[in-house]
Amino acid sequence: MILEQLFGLNGQKALVTGASRGLGQAIAVALAQAGAEVWCASSGEGGSAETVAQIKAAGGKAHALFADLADADAVLALAAQVQQQAGQVDILVNCGGTISRTPAKDFAFSDWQQNLAVNLDASFLLSQQLGKAMLERGQGKIINIASMLSYSGGITVPAYTASKHAVVGLTRALANEWAGQGVNVNAIAPGYFRTDNTAALQANAERNQQILARLPAGRWGEPADLAGAVLFLASKASDYVHGHVLAVDGGWLAR
Template sequence: MFDLSGRRALVTGSSTGIGFALAKGLAGAGAEVVLNARNEARLAEAVGRLRKEGATVHAARFDVTSPDEVQAAIAGIEQDVGAIDILINNAGMQRRAPLEQFSHEQWEELMKTNVESVFLVGQAVARYMIERKRGKIINICSVQSELGRPSIAAYTASKGAVKMLTKGMAIDWGQHGIQVNGLGPGYFKTELTEALVKDEKFSSWLIGRTPSRRWGDVEDLVGAAVFLASSASNFVNGHILYVDGGVTATL
């Protein structure tokens, strides 16, 4: 039921961090994976790492915020690599500043990366999935799809939008045999959160705030991703699965 053998997955923003961990996890469950990033050198390095572990993996360098690049890349993968059975919309970014100081340029950059990319890549892939009458789409949400924190109002708005876009996709595409769900990480140790992990005051607050009393490790996300990508979730649609150690369950 959780076996992904014979399935092909595209993971956006997957040269490092959570995206790489999810791609590695799907490969471990038997999937052929396509990694995506804008940085060609990092992408090649990530592909090499997975190939050394025996995974069947391909590289797709394109900008997820560019409509033209997305359309060309998805068409190229479908034609040259094969059908995309699983899509994980993982590409995203963070910008921190009090909202009254947040520039319009920062707002546009964050919304394009976190929200517009999900629409562009999701729509491009779904058009092929609709023809085949099957497919799995997983959009990476966040605990900030539900909760706010000082200085990240724009990020919270973007992840709230991804949550609702996920539900909208599920409603429109469910009739075509496609399941669209969200995966909502809590606070995880990655390259992007290294400064927060090393900040003793913040780390102590977070661990005290989290019922599981620790930071998340990226490997903690793999089981949930495999579930949402597999036949085990064939009647799960429009759901956001939070993997957060209990943060969203407590005040």
């Protein structure tokens, strides 16, 4: 009973961006398993079909939406669409993201703008638009996805690094304004996970070995490793947690 009261999400409605695969898919599935009805957003039409099917096959409730997160008008339309369909959104997970790998001296400004628009601007706009209704109700959970590159500079990923540092700043800024009004804004900083974004690192034998050598856990993270952190921050268990960045990193930051 205590576990259900603290971590159960029955009757809650959630929007997860980047839900087509990888971390976003795992997050959407975890929320649904805890009882939430989940709107799974992808960058293209039909992108979240597999995630929705997986949730429904397990007896959960899920719906597919899509929007180009680099297009501010599309992001605003996504916010309006999910509110119209759901009636209200109790949980927002800003997981959609992109990364470009080029040395800084050669980094195209168009790639810089794309990374910032998808990783930062979309998170702000969705938080702002859905947060308004949360503030009116005096209740809501917003979870942003940060990164290990919210703590360091990385190599050949200047735009991604800048955007993920900014996501942490946004998380804290919103928490400062909204904590006293019943809305929790926190972030998760995943470590090195097996996803499409890290495919190049996994394929590079030297970098892969360097990463594993620093990981106390001795392995890359799997998307399902995020489930516990997401459920904690989405549920009543985290009602007094505000502006926190929860590292799920296999011990990377400890070494």
